Amino acid sequence: MARKSAEVRREEILAATVEEIEATGLRTLRVADVAERLGLSASLVIYHFATKEALVAAAFDHAGRNDLDHARNLAAGTGSARERLSEVIGWYMPAGSTRSWKIWIDGWSAGLFDEDLKSTFSALDRDWKTILADLIVEGIGSGEVASRGDEAGAQSADGFAEACATRILAYLDGLAVQLLFNSDSVSQEKLRAWVGEFLTSELD
Template sequence: MARKGVLLRREEIIDAMVEQISARGIAATRVADVASAMGVSTGLIFYHFETKEALLAAAFPRAMQHDMDDLAKIVARRSSAAARLNAVIKLYSPAGGAPGWRLWIDGWAAALRDPGLVQAMRDIDNIWRTAVRDLIVEGNEASEFSCRNPEVSAARITALLDGLAVQKVVRGAGPTPTERKRWIDEVLEFELQAG
């Protein structure tokens, strides 16, 4: 059997890491777990990634890719900025078991001790905040909104959603879904000055 290409093997390792951090959590996942799941030695993993942290920095964006793809699809729709912003807010908000939020919150925690993960987290967070900001700008231009500072409003809106997600996912507390929706609607109305 021919040896797999270096790039293919690297991609397989990243995929295996995504599976392991999704199942075990970031802190509990060891390089040995990834190697075991693949049926290879840890040496092969370390050949491609010098450290667990380097592997995690490569894997985390891929773990969030499904949400990023959904975000891009919403932004690309041919509907009003308000309708797309509401869809983005709904996607961003924690619902059900919120597996994406569990991983996101796990990533924040790991980034406190892993400088390599910090940039990956910032990049993903920036994609979300930029999408919200751009939709606000577009809504302003279409006279759907009258927001004075889209950058600041996008930061406040996403900060609220982050906080609500932490309450729901980590603490299992916070407002009910009905209350959460009302709070978000009130903040959107305040921030967007929508008429």
């Protein structure tokens, strides 16, 4: 049997780490458990990732990049800018992504005390904002989005789009927390309705 390349092995380890985080959480994550999922030795995992902390940061980056790749495909698809923006936001929402929001909330908490993990999340956040902002700018150009600058008209389309993208992501992140911890009062149906209302207030 041919040996797997280092790149393929790394990808397998990262995917298994994400699965383990999703199943048990970061607090109890062990390198040995990740290795066991793949039938490997813990030393081989450490060979590819020098520390548990480096493994965790790389695993979140791996999961985030996969979601971003899908979002970019949606953004580059057919339909109006506003329609594609809605598709990307639908993918980001708690019910849209293939990844459980549990791992992201778990990771955000850990990132408060881990600079590498914090940097990973900051980079992912910037990329999400760029995708949304580019679609908003496109929508402004086509007349689908109303750019509301200040009274002097000094705010550029880019500046408005970046601020709007930041507010949208902050709103979605907050709703994800509410959905996970207050599911009795925040249903998927309510969430979709609230997001629709929020986008109307931001973009019209």
